[in-house]
Amino acid sequence: MPYFPEDFIFGVATASYQIEGAWNEDGKGESIWDRFAHTPGNIQDGTTGDVACDHYHRFEEDVALLKELGVDAYRFSISWPRIFPEGRGRVNEKGLDFYRSLIGKLQEAGIKPVVTLYHWDLPQKLQDKGGWENQETVEAFAEYARFLFQSFAKEVFLWITHNEPWVVSFVGHYEGRHAPGKRDFKSALQVSRNLLLSHGLAVQAFREEKTLGSIGITLNLTPVHPFSDSEEDILAAKRCDGYFNRWFLDPLFKGEFPEDMLLWYEKKGFALPQLSEEEKSLIAQPIDFLGINYYFRRVVGKGEGAIFEVEFFNPPQSEYTDMGWEIYPEGLYEIVKRVSEEYQPEDIYITENGIALPDQPDSKGRINDQRRIDYLRSHLLALHRAVDEGCPVSGYFVWSLMDNFEWGFGLSKRFGLVYVDYTTLQRIKKASFYWYQKVVKSKRVD
Numbered sequence: 001m002p003y004f005p006e007d008f009i010f011g012v013a014t015a016s017y018q019i020e021g022a023w024n025e026d027g028k029g030e031s032i033w034d035r036f037a038h039t040p041g042n043i044q045d046g047t048t049g050d051v052a053c054d055h056y057h058r059f060e061e062d063v064a065l066l067k068e069l070g071v072d073a074y075r076f077s078i079s080w081p082r083i084f085p086e087g088r089g090r091v092n093e094k095g096l097d098f099y100r101s102l103i104g105k106l107q108e109a110g111i112k113p114v115v116t117l118y119h120w121d122l123p124q125k126l127q128d129k130g131g132w133e134n135q136e137t138v139e140a141f142a143e144y145a146r147f148l149f150q151s152f153a154k155e156v157f158l159w160i161t162h163n164e165p166w167v168v169s170f171v172g173h174y175e176g177r178h179a180p181g182k183r184d185f186k187s188a189l190q191v192s193r194n195l196l197l198s199h200g201l202a203v204q205a206f207r208e209e210k211t212l213g214s215i216g217i218t219l220n221l222t223p224v225h226p227f228s229d230s231e232e233d234i235l236a237a238k239r240c241d242g243y244f245n246r247w248f249l250d251p252l253f254k255g256e257f258p259e260d261m262l263l264w265y266e267k268k269g270f271a272l273p274q275l276s277e278e279e280k281s282l283i284a285q286p287i288d289f290l291g292i293n294y295y296f297r298r299v300v301g302k303g304e305g306a307i308f309e310v311e312f313f314n315p316p317q318s319e320y321t322d323m324g325w326e327i328y329p330e331g332l333y334e335i336v337k338r339v340s341e342e343y344q345p346e347d348i349y350i351t352e353n354g355i356a357l358p359d360q361p362d363s364k365g366r367i368n369d370q371r372r373i374d375y376l377r378s379h380l381l382a383l384h385r386a387v388d389e390g391c392p393v394s395g396y397f398v399w400s401l402m403d404n405f406e407w408g409f410g411l412s413k414r415f416g417l418v419y420v421d422y423t424t425l426q427r428i429k430k431a432s433f434y435w436y437q438k439v440v441k442s443k444r445v446d
């Protein structure tokens with residue numbers, strides 16, 4: 001029966017724009033996700049994060065749920081425009097008070113706060129001046145980070161600079177499915193460079209401010225398997241591994257963008273993001289942990305795709321989630337092993353892992369999400385194998401505490417251990433809530 005170490009951290013994760021609501025309350029400034037969701041056609045079900053789970057007004061009830069769940073830690077993000085409505089300069093004290101109250105309630109409940117500085121909700125005022133393509137945003141992020149380190153110098157267990165810079169760069173600036181909805185690969189490359197620089201400046205500020213706790217960054221990492229063992233499919237998989245994984249892992253841990261990807265982009269005619277030696281050292285300065293968000297693997301082969309010349313495959317024998325993602329637990333073991341061996345991070349936290357299901361209450365108002373229990377169990381067993389083989393993993397966070405606003409899909413995708421009825425905002429604990437409660441208490445997966 002696999003037991004996790006006694007000091008292993010079990011938690012759950014959320015993000016500000018996805019749960020808080022109160023999009024324009026108490027002095028909060030507009031974010032790029034407010035603007036994107038208010039723009040018709042961007043959100044599949046036509047909903048917005050204006051109310052979402054109304055966590056801004058219900059956070060005490062939600063902390064009580066966390067306490068009942070018994071988690072060691074709770075990962076949430078701070079909404080930058082709630083603190084600095086214009087992105088920098090004037091502080092919105094009521095916004096700061098909200099997070100002070102939330103962190104205070106977590107401490108009372110004996111739950112470690114884990115704070116993500118940036119989970120995609122950039123102040124719109126900064127986007128109006130170019131957003132992450134603009135050096136000013138890099139500087140503004142460093143100021144925002146330093147202000148939070150000073151405001152919460154002793155209370156936070158883990159600080160995460162960025163959540164999934166790959167998604168911010170390429171889904172937001174190339175695929176266009178996320179805010180700000182750009183479709184320009186050159187912009188995406190420039191954004192990825194600036195996100196990394198802003199990460200480096202934030203880590204530097206964290207060290208200078210002598211903030212307690214640990215600091216790291218969270219990447220969404222996906223094993224990439226070739227569809228066949230043909231040379232061209234293997235090369236296609238290597239290109240995708242570079243695009244999805246090594247593009248951020250290499251600068252953060254090796255101080256360079258991956259050479260094969262730079263050559264590929266140059267061959268495709270894209271201006272390459274430039275880094276001075278000093279900027280490379282800033283980005284690759286030591287961090288205390290790497291956060292990994294794991295959901296699925298990718299299976300690719302040679303294709304005609306514009307930039308990468310790849311084709312994606314969905315193995316027919318696999319099961320898929322409500323997001324259309326393959327259920328592939330071994331991928332969590334694979335990615336932890338690979339990262340541990342190839343990049344030697346100081347420590348690893350699985351900062352997100354979870355499954356979207358079409359959850360609905362039964363005639364008695366219960367939600368028997370057995371498929372979510374099976375998903376979480378299989379992934380925790382895969383993670384346990386990596387831990388057992390000596391990989392430095394110190395914690396695991398389920399995405400998500402509760403159903404919430406799933407970006408371009410709106411409120412239609414449910415990832416929560418807790419169901420949210422969006423008409424009444426009632427929270428209903430699912431079967432997986434009680435299953436995870438036992439895992440957290442026993443540190444054992446059965």
Ligand SMILES: N=[N+]=NCCCCNC(=O)[C@@H]1[C@H]2[C@H](O)[C@@H](O)[C@H](O)[C@@H](CO)[C@@H]12
Nearest residue numbers: 015163164167171220293295352399406
């Ligand atoms: N091509 N493509 N890929 C799409 C992006 C990769 C997979 N999605 C994620 O990692 C996001 C992460 C996010 O932190 C959270 O805010 C989201 O709610 C979850 C669920 O979606 C996951």
